[in-house]
Amino acid sequence: MENSGLNKTEEGDRIFFWPSEEIKQKACVNSSEVYDQAEKDPVAFWEDLASKGIAWFSKWEKAYEEKIPDFKWFIGAETNAAYNCLDRHLNDKGDKTALIWIPEIKEEEAKKYSYRQLYEEVNKAANVLKSLGVKKGDVVTIYLPMIPEIIISVLACARIGAVHSVVFSAYSAEALNTRLKDGGSEVMITSDGYYRKGKIEDLKKKANEGIQDTNVKKVLVVKRTGNETEITEKDLWWHEQLEKADNECEAVKMKSEDLLFLLYTSGTTGKPKGVMHDTGGYITQAYWTSKWDFDLHEDDVMWCTSDLGWVTGHSYVCYGPLLNGITTVLFEGLIDWPNPERPWEIIEEHKISVFYTAPTALRLMMSHGKEIPEKFGLESLRVLGSVGECIDQKTWLWYLNSVGKGKCPLIDTWWQTETGGTMINSLPGVGPFIPAWAGNSFPGTRHTIIDEEGNEVIKTGEQGYLVQKSPFAPGLLRGVWKNPERFKKTYWRNDKYYFSGDGAYRDDGGRFRIIGRLDDVLKVAGHRMSTGEMENVIDKHAAVNEAAVIGKPDELRGEVPVAFVITKGEIDDKERLEKELQDMIVKGIGPIAKLKGFYFVESLPKTRSGKIMRRILKSLIKGEEVGDISTLQNPESVEKLKEIIKG
Numbered sequence: 001m002e003n004s005g006l007n008k009t010e011e012g013d014r015i016f017f018w019p020s021e022e023i024k025q026k027a028c029v030n031s032s033e034v035y036d037q038a039e040k041d042p043v044a045f046w047e048d049l050a051s052k053g054i055a056w057f058s059k060w061e062k063a064y065e066e067k068i069p070d071f072k073w074f075i076g077a078e079t080n081a082a083y084n085c086l087d088r089h090l091n092d093k094g095d096k097t098a099l100i101w102i103p104e105i106k107e108e109e110a111k112k113y114s115y116r117q118l119y120e121e122v123n124k125a126a127n128v129l130k131s132l133g134v135k136k137g138d139v140v141t142i143y144l145p146m147i148p149e150i151i152i153s154v155l156a157c158a159r160i161g162a163v164h165s166v167v168f169s170a171y172s173a174e175a176l177n178t179r180l181k182d183g184g185s186e187v188m189i190t191s192d193g194y195y196r197k198g199k200i201e202d203l204k205k206k207a208n209e210g211i212q213d214t215n216v217k218k219v220l221v222v223k224r225t226g227n228e229t230e231i232t233e234k235d236l237w238w239h240e241q242l243e244k245a246d247n248e249c250e251a252v253k254m255k256s257e258d259l260l261f262l263l264y265t266s267g268t269t270g271k272p273k274g275v276m277h278d279t280g281g282y283i284t285q286a287y288w289t290s291k292w293d294f295d296l297h298e299d300d301v302m303w304c305t306s307d308l309g310w311v312t313g314h315s316y317v318c319y320g321p322l323l324n325g326i327t328t329v330l331f332e333g334l335i336d337w338p339n340p341e342r343p344w345e346i347i348e349e350h351k352i353s354v355f356y357t358a359p360t361a362l363r364l365m366m367s368h369g370k371e372i373p374e375k376f377g378l379e380s381l382r383v384l385g386s387v388g389e390c391i392d393q394k395t396w397l398w399y400l401n402s403v404g405k406g407k408c409p410l411i412d413t414w415w416q417t418e419t420g421g422t423m424i425n426s427l428p429g430v431g432p433f434i435p436a437w438a439g440n441s442f443p444g445t446r447h448t449i450i451d452e453e454g455n456e457v458i459k460t461g462e463q464g465y466l467v468q469k470s471p472f473a474p475g476l477l478r479g480v481w482k483n484p485e486r487f488k489k490t491y492w493r494n495d496k497y498y499f500s501g502d503g504a505y506r507d508d509g510g511r512f513r514i515i516g517r518l519d520d521v522l523k524v525a526g527h528r529m530s531t532g533e534m535e536n537v538i539d540k541h542a543a544v545n546e547a548a549v550i551g552k553p554d555e556l557r558g559e560v561p562v563a564f565v566i567t568k569g570e571i572d573d574k575e576r577l578e579k580e581l582q583d584m585i586v587k588g589i590g591p592i593a594k595l596k597g598f599y600f601v602e603s604l605p606k607t608r609s610g611k612i613m614r615r616i617l618k619s620l621i622k623g624e625e626v627g628d629i630s631t632l633q634n635p636e637s638v639e640k641l642k643e644i645i646k647g
Contacts, residue, residue: 005407027429104333125156136161145194168309172630176210256280274481285475290320340368360610420475467497
């Protein structure tokens with residue numbers, strides 16, 4: 001397909017796509033000069049952005065100070081996140097659609113909330129929380145599916161200065177219990193249930209189990225499905241409480257460094273960390289990364305497919321779009337249910353202009369065949385984004401051509417729960433957009449690569465540890481809840497850098513290629529190799545749909561790589577395919593990366609957010625117990641994998 005909306009160049013084995021003059025003329029940022037301006041004085045740069053993008057009740061006395069691991073932005077300033085998302089838009093955008101909620105069941109009608117309607121619902125919910133004794137600084141746990149009440153609850157907490165702690169609704173009762181105990185919540189918000197593949201999931205049952213032996217005194221219950229579920233003496237129906245509540249509630253003045261929310265990182269082992277994000281710095285970064293990364297304009301409709309249980313949902317479903325006064329889309333269901341046409345039908349019906357999703361979801365859509373999105377015009381789409389994991393070149397190009405019709409800038413964003421907002425990517429009006437490459441640091445942020453001794457890596461193409469340099473981004477985490485020692489030990493190296501835990505390398509233009517988590521880097525005979533790099537090579541084979549590479553213990557070499565591969569249908573000649581994949585690995589990376597085994601499987605164990613649980617694959621290879629699999633979307637895959645590995 002011709003890429004008429006983008007200009008294309010090639011350098012070696014890399015393809016570069018550049019924004020056309022038409023795209024650049026309309027873009028919020030259309031020159032690389034913004035990077036130079038930011039680099040001269042990052043603190044002054046963020047001060048200017050904060051002044052332009054955020055409404056402050058009082059301005060800061062000092063913009064920035066640090067004493068690692070502590071740092072502060074906009075010291076002494078006062079603001080409110082909910083006020084910035086709602087109140088300030090009422091005069092000129094009160095009747096504009098703020099939120100479109102799309103239920104999973106196609107027979108149900110979508111709901112639309114104007115900025116004024118959302119403002120009133122948030123105020124009612126805030127007053128209900130106050131009536132339950134919730135005050136500034138209290139932690140409220142939100143255990144809700146993707147229904148409007150999850151955004152209303154988040155903003156209601158922000159409005160009264162309560163700290164919201166959203167727990168992914170697909171998490172188990174045990175996972176909820178851990179987070180409730182750590183956060184110390186006395187009030188929780190949940191629902192009777194929700195729909196998944198047309199069936200009702202009894203969320204309240206898990207909630208009832210999850211609050212055992214916690215501080216929870218009251219539970220607000222949203223009636224989503226009307227299914228029969230156990231109601232206890234702690235429960236209050238959401239709709240009954242809101243009917244009695246006033247629709248006016250003054251926004252509490254919050255210091256910039258006051259805590260806005262906790263978000264627990266699940267991790268692969270150990271106790272989840274309660275990542276702490278402040279108010280002023282976080283919303284400043286959420287505003288500007290949304291505006292510039294997705295080139296947001298007044299008439300944009302943005303669909304980020306993330307659940308609010310993840311930071312992507314916080315920043316680019318809720319806060320970012322609403323801070324910018326545009327329309328955000330919330331979808332309850334699975335992206336390809338009840339049919340693979342569903343995402344494209346949603347984009348066409350609601351004229352979505354910005355589409356932001358994960359490579360896992362893209363591979364799922366791609367597996368249904370490129371002819372499905374290609375039979376839709378998708379003319380409203382203007383910017384595409386990828387988030388959550390490294391995206392391989394094959395998926396990237398499919399996304400660009402089959403979905404974006406070759407005309408939409410495609411940004412591959414690198415960031416983390418801890419960073420609060422996007423950190424590394426190309427800007428739509430600047431580019432270039434390179435398959436499987438993230439790009440440059442967001443203006444005003446500084447990243448580099450260090451080796452195992454902490455020395456900065458200057459050499460082009462040399463892999464190392466991705467870190468952030470001072471001054472640290474306004475949205476970066478401010479601590480780990482109740483555990484300052486863990487905060488320092490996990491994230492700060494040499495009292496100099498924020499340590500991301502990811503590996504990367506750079507090209508001559510300073511653009512970053514992310515190679516994945518450092519625990520996904522193998523050390524074979526003393527050589528460090530990225531499993532993400534190997535997966536990217538394997539994924540390029542026409543017969544491969546998805547692959548996961550892990551390390552297998554080896555007496556001689558320490559560990560050796562093995563691959564779990566999902567193919568596109570039946571394999572006629574398994575030995576031939578193995579040889580072809582092996583040849584691709586040797587050619588693409590080198591003989592040192594030769595795989596020591598292939599497992600052709602029907603599915604890989606994944607969380608409900610779509611991430612492959614490599615920890616489980618490693619345990620299975622080692623013959624160890626896999627531990628808790630309650631958060632998997634496909635727990636049945638574990639037994640099947642056991643049989644394949646044994647066979």
